[in-house]
Amino acid sequence: MQASVLSFYQAYHHVLWEEGHHKRNVFQFLFEIQTVIEKYSIEKLDDGLVDRLISYYREKGNSNATINRKLAALYKLLRKAERSGLITRLPSYVRLPEKNARVRFLTREEERFLLPRLEERDKSYKNLCIFLIDTGARVGEALGLKHGDVHNGRATFWITKSGRSRTVPLTDRAVCALADQGRQPGGPFHGVAYQKFLYHWNAVKRDMGLKDDPQFVPHMLRHTCASRLVQAGIDLRRVQTFLGHQTIQMTLRYAHLATDDLDQCVIALDRVNAKNERPDSHKHNGKTKPGAAAAGRRRSAGKRHPAPAD
The missing domain is CATH 1.10.443.10 (Intergrase catalytic core)
Structure with a gap:
């Protein structure tokens, strides 16, 4: 018996999708998938169907992003069919990697x-x-x-x-x-x-x-x-x-x-550097910083025990 995606759609479309532009697109996606099923006489909604669909879409020149959208509609429908007991298992599918294409926006x-x-x-x-x-x-x-x-x-x-x-x-x-x-x-x-x-x-x-x-x-x-x-x-x-x-x-x-946000990084670093370069920057909570104290001890020791003259 040939698999029928459209029969599942007729049974569940009113539950899965609200009326509107997106739902019309979903129907077009599923209609195209049903056409592929009939063209290649696919009997089962399994991994073989997914592989055939990916090959078909790529031959058409569809991008990975477009293929993902079409298969997402199929999977949403099949998940409902599986929960309803109409199919025994979902076919496996790994979402295809999508390239970050140029984003066009209105000037x-x-x-x-x-x-x-x-x-x-x-x-x-x-x-x-x-x-x-x-x-x-x-x-x-x-x-x-x-x-x-x-x-x-x-x-x-x-x-x-x-x-x-x-x-x-x-x-x-x-x-x-x-x-x-x-x-x-x-x-x-x-x-x-x-x-x-x-x-x-x-x-x-x-x-x-x-x-x-x-x-x-x-x-x-x-x-x-x-x-x-x-x-x-x-x-x-x-x-x-x-x-x-x-x-x-x-x-x-x-x-x-x-990219302008990176300027804030430089401003923050300049602020930290300026603080460290202030005369009282060796003070830490009212006390001398450990590094500054050590440097002071070394200077004092040098005064008490001067190095012999050449």
Whole structure:
């Protein structure tokens, strides 16, 4: 009997994934996996399937990061199937190493060009972008935000990639962007259709002369938030929490932007050196430091027992 990933999806999709952009991507991933299963007449959901999928994706030119995302969707589904007794064991899979690719973020000049032109098309597009830049939210998290999730100048994202909710404080302009959206049914950005937003994003992207930049996508606004936090001197652990990264390794992609922090190291060392060079630096808690006392004893001994003249 041929394995059916889509039958598992039909049984459990309403439990495993919230409706939205991410769930649509998951369905596309699983549909592609089912196509591979049928193409190669794969009978079992075992290690052989994983090996075949990795080979197939690499032949397509998918990066390790893309392969990991697709297989993560499969594994989430298979774990549920295993707990339900539909399969006896999960296939083994070691997450493929991912390269730290160049992180693209929005410059201030690009932001000044992008936002007004999106507003000309629909003010909701501008407000969405401001919200994404200033909260670091993923597009799906922002679109799924409900009015009740915003309270006392903070926004709580319940539908996240990691499955863990997080709450972040809002900047003044993020608050204004939400207020400008009014009380739309459901949530501030529930009226924004992602595909339509992406169409207008790409139109403005062409106007900016960036048609051939594959990294100029809405997700880069999340990178923009991270980069600005790091450049402002916020430590990486706080940035990790703000963005909801599961591991610090994900946040370390932005570490190179904090090069100015190294200046603080030099300032600290100069301060220590200056303190050690002060005339009273040999004093330690009101007492003479051991090293200074020993040096003093040596000097005194030299005076009591002068060396013979040549």
